[in-house]
Amino acid sequence: MPQKAIDEEKRTVRGTIFDIQRFTVHDGPGIRTAVFMKGCPLRCPWCQNPESVRKTPQMTYFPMQCVGCGSCVKVCQQKAIRSTGKNLVEKINLTLCNHCGECAVSCCSRALQLIGQSVSVEEVSDTVMKDSLFYQNSGGGVTFTGGEPTYQPEFLTEMVKHFKKQGLHLVIETCGMFPWDSVAEALSLIDIFYLDIKHVNDEKHQRVTGQSNAIILENARRID
Numbered sequence: 001m002p003q004k005a006i007d008e009e010k011r012t013v014r015g016t017i018f019d020i021q022r023f024t025v026h027d028g029p030g031i032r033t034a035v036f037m038k039g040c041p042l043r044c045p046w047c048q049n050p051e052s053v054r055k056t057p058q059m060t061y062f063p064m065q066c067v068g069c070g071s072c073v074k075v076c077q078q079k080a081i082r083s084t085g086k087n088l089v090e091k092i093n094l095t096l097c098n099h100c101g102e103c104a105v106s107c108c109s110r111a112l113q114l115i116g117q118s119v120s121v122e123e124v125s126d127t128v129m130k131d132s133l134f135y136q137n138s139g140g141g142v143t144f145t146g147g148e149p150t151y152q153p154e155f156l157t158e159m160v161k162h163f164k165k166q167g168l169h170l171v172i173e174t175c176g177m178f179p180w181d182s183v184a185e186a187l188s189l190i191d192i193f194y195l196d197i198k199h200v201n202d203e204k205h206q207r208v209t210g211q212s213n214a215i216i217l218e219n220a221r222r223i224d
């Protein structure tokens with residue numbers, strides 16, 4: 001494939017994020033932008049961002065915000081929303097729901113929200129680079145977090161390469177659960193790793209996260 005076509009293909013690599021937070025000061029040195037990527041191989045019961053666990057966009061319901069207008073039930077072609085007698089949403093049947101987002105659009109109180117959106121590297125960059133002056137003057141940069149950022153290895157790699165070319169300082173927050181080779185190129189360009197090992201005891205790790213920590217400990221030894 002000619003180089004131009006390869007470059008074009010890379011520009012179109014897309015991933016799923018559920019937030020971009022500008023001006024964060026707790027995710028690495030200086031003033032930063034945190035890119036929250038979707039998907040995680042662990043199932044920790046204390047997860048701060050449970051809406052991040054699934055890799056693709058997902059419908060989420062915030063019952064305190066529901067005003068019982070019934071719009072969502074009417075627009076749902078999948079008949080996935082069951083309401084109470086007072087029109088409040090009782091349950092979204094996630095087996096029927098195809099995460100089309102129509103109910104969220106119809107919801108006036110943002111009680112239903114589609115968490116996660118598909119974006120290109122350039123779209124993320126458009127937001128991140130707005131604060132480049134702050135990064136320069138504070139020693140900040142970009143932090144990849146989630147979810148588990150390595151769960152989208154191709155997208156992570158393209159973002160890391162892109163922002164490294166812009167001269168930005170890069171941090172990753174990871175649980176350490178990833179096949180090393182899938183993100184080796186990205187990891188070689190990261191400036192700071194925040195590695196969150198849930199438990200060093202394998203049996204306890206499996207009990208709370210659903211996964212062995214063997215790969216995590218192996219990866220921890222490889223990060224220098």
Ligand code: SF4
Pocket residue numbers: 059075076077078079080081092096097098099100101102103104
């Ligand atoms: S996202 Fe679409 S399919 Fe799912 S509950 Fe809403 S309208 Fe129905």
Ligand code: SF4
Pocket residue numbers: 065066067068069070071072073087088089103106107108109110111112
């Ligand atoms: S559209 Fe929103 S506010 Fe209205 S019933 Fe559905 S979830 Fe509640």
